Amino acid sequence: MGRKTQGELLKHVLLERLMHYYYFLGERPGEDSPETVSSGQIAKFLNMDDTLVRKDLAALGVRGHPRIGFKTHEVLAAIRNVLGFEKTNKAIVVGAGRLGGALAAYSGFSKCSLFIVAAFDSDPQKQGSVLAGTVVQPMENLEAVIQRHNVRLAILTVPADPAQEIADRLVRAGIRAIWNFAPKALVVPSGVVVRHEHIVAGLAELAYHLKNIAEQET
Amino acid sequence: MGRKTQGELLKHVLLERLMHYYYFLGERPGEDSPETVSSGQIAKFLNMDDTLVRKDLAALGVRGHPRIGFKTHEVLAAIRNVLGFEKTNKAIVVGAGRLGGALAAYSGFSKCSLFIVAAFDSDPQKQGSVLAGTVVQPMENLEAVIQRHNVRLAILTVPADPAQEIADRLVRAGIRAIWNFAPKALVVPSGVVVRHEHIVAGLAELAYHLKNIAEQET
DNA sequence: TAGATTGTTAATCGATTAACAATC
DNA sequence: TAGATTGTTAATCGATTAACAATC
Numbered sequence: 390m391g392r393k394t395q396g397e398l399l400k401h402v403l404l405e406r407l408m409h410y411y412y413f414l415g416e417r418p419g420e421d422s423p424e425t426v427s428s429g430q431i432a433k434f435l436n437m438d439d440t441l442v443r444k445d446l447a448a449l450g451v452r453g454h455p456r457i458g459f460k461t462h463e464v465l466a467a468i469r470n471v472l473g474f475e476k477t478n479k480a481i482v483v484g485a486g487r488l489g490g491a492l493a494a495y496s497g498f499s500k501c502s503l504f505i506v507a508a509f510d511s512d513p514q515k516q517g518s519v520l521a522g523t524v525v526q527p528m529e530n531l532e533a534v535i536q537r538h539n540v541r542l543a544i545l546t547v548p549a550d551p552a553q554e555i556a557d558r559l560v561r562a563g564i565r566a567i568w569n570f571a572p573k574a575l576v577v578p579s580g581v582v583v584r585h586e587h588i589v590a591g592l593a594e595l596a597y598h599l600k601n602i603a604e605q606e607t
Numbered sequence: 608m609g610r611k612t613q614g615e616l617l618k619h620v621l622l623e624r625l626m627h628y629y630y631f632l633g634e635r636p637g638e639d640s641p642e643t644v645s646s647g648q649i650a651k652f653l654n655m656d657d658t659l660v661r662k663d664l665a666a667l668g669v670r671g672h673p674r675i676g677f678k679t680h681e682v683l684a685a686i687r688n689v690l691g692f693e694k695t696n697k698a699i700v701v702g703a704g705r706l707g708g709a710l711a712a713y714s715g716f717s718k719c720s721l722f723i724v725a726a727f728d729s730d731p732q733k734q735g736s737v738l739a740g741t742v743v744q745p746m747e748n749l750e751a752v753i754q755r756h757n758v759r760l761a762i763l764t765v766p767a768d769p770a771q772e773i774a775d776r777l778v779r780a781g782i783r784a785i786w787n788f789a790p791k792a793l794v795v796p797s798g799v800v801v802r803h804e805h806i807v808a809g810l811a812e813l814a815y816h817l818k819n820i821a822e823q824e825t
Numbered sequence: 826t827a828g829a830t831t832g833t834t835a836a837t838c839g840a841t842t843a844a845c846a847a848t849c
Numbered sequence: 850t851a852g853a854t855t856g857t858t859a860a861t862c863g864a865t866t867a868a869c870a871a872t873c
Contacts, residue, residue, distance in 0.1 A: 647829095658833095
């Protein structure tokens with residue numbers, strides 16, 4: 390199987406690219422023989438160099454076939470394997486606002502074997518409403534649910550203010566990965582991973598482009 | 608003012624870092640003298656090297672002061688200037704689902720001088736509901752609104768399927784920057800910038816971490 | 826002054842790309 | 850076979866970091 394030596398952690402830029410490959414291969418525009426794919430095809434679609442695609446796939450232990458390319462299902466299986474999609478990851482959503490709702494309802498997660506088991510909100514108004522098939526629960530239930538379902542992943546969509554405090558609770562209750570959409574940098578003990586999704590950062594590129602356009606027009 | 612020579616475009620990684628600086632300086636945890644900030648402070652908070660912070664600020668033409676650091680308001684002004692936050696950017700939201708709603712309602716945009724002037728949805732059910740202070744309009748009004756308000760930026764939160772077709776309409780109507788949250792790669796003519804926000808990609812890192820943890824436990 | 830911090834050059838490091846033989 | 854594509858080494862490129870003199 391040519392698996393990567395254990396112990397060497399893959400870089401997160403590589404992991405992100407894997408996710409791009411995974412989604413591209415999963416819903417490729419209708420092809421005649423989607424059973425194979427060449428590094429060139431992937432590269433072209435994702436606007437990158439084909440050598441890099443081959444390097445990435447080699448790092449997963451997938452072997453291609455000269456003149457043919459890579460077997461799609463092998464690539465998909467390797468990515469699933471590396472990212473742990475063979476097993477379902479249970480997650481909770483903390484903060485049942487609009488963003489929390491959008492994420493909880495996002496259907497694309499199932500492809501990644503991600504399953505939302507519960508949602509929480511401190512607002513009594515929101516408690517009891519149905520989100521992603523589960524009832525929004527009060528924050529008091531947090532620890533109990535995490536422990537009962539053995540949840541390791543939390544999606545945090547609360548305001549900046551209570552974010553750190555909630556993160557602390559999550560970690561204490563057994564959460565080991567936090568997907569943080571709160572506009573606040575979190576401090577967590579080692580062994581816990583935080584992915585800070587600072588969405589506004591993406592606006593910078595667009596704003597910069599628009600400013601340059603406006604200046605040209607002058 | 609030591610402005611950067613015109614014509615050299617700043618890299619988008621740099622632009623993203625600028626946004627991080629901007630938000631950090633904008634709401635720094637209560638300090639005694641928040642009038643100045645050192646590259647070390649910024650670096651520590653954002654978990655990066657202080658040399659890189661100084662390089663970035665130098666690229667903007669901001670000059671620091673030995674022993675003192677940088678004047679906060681100068682840094683903020685320089686970033687606003689580079690990213691074009693002196694002028695308001697009008698934007699529309701296309702797709703008034705949960706994610707569209709979350710983005711339309713996001714209060715952090717005002718800091719970036721981003722102002723949502725209208726929202727659209729093809730679903731008659733959603734039309735007429737109020738989102739971010741404006742009424743959700745039918746898609747038919749798209750071109751008229753873009754032209755009337757001179758909108759250049761569109762936030763796209765529609766399903767993958769109609770995304771390309773809508774993007775084409777947007778570009779034809781005068782949109783020059785698309786913030787794409789649809790799970791679909793868009794093709795646009797040169798002169799138009801697309802920022803594809805593939806949120807699920809961020810999950811890769813967390814899933815990988817969780818898998819490694821699970822393996823260690825075995 | 827001593828010490829903190831900048832600004833900048835040089836060194837390092839890593840990621841990406843180019844080149845090309847190997848393969849079917 | 851000729852040609853397409855992989856796999857891999859070497860070259861390049863750029864980003865990050867180290868080092869340290871300059872400054873106040």
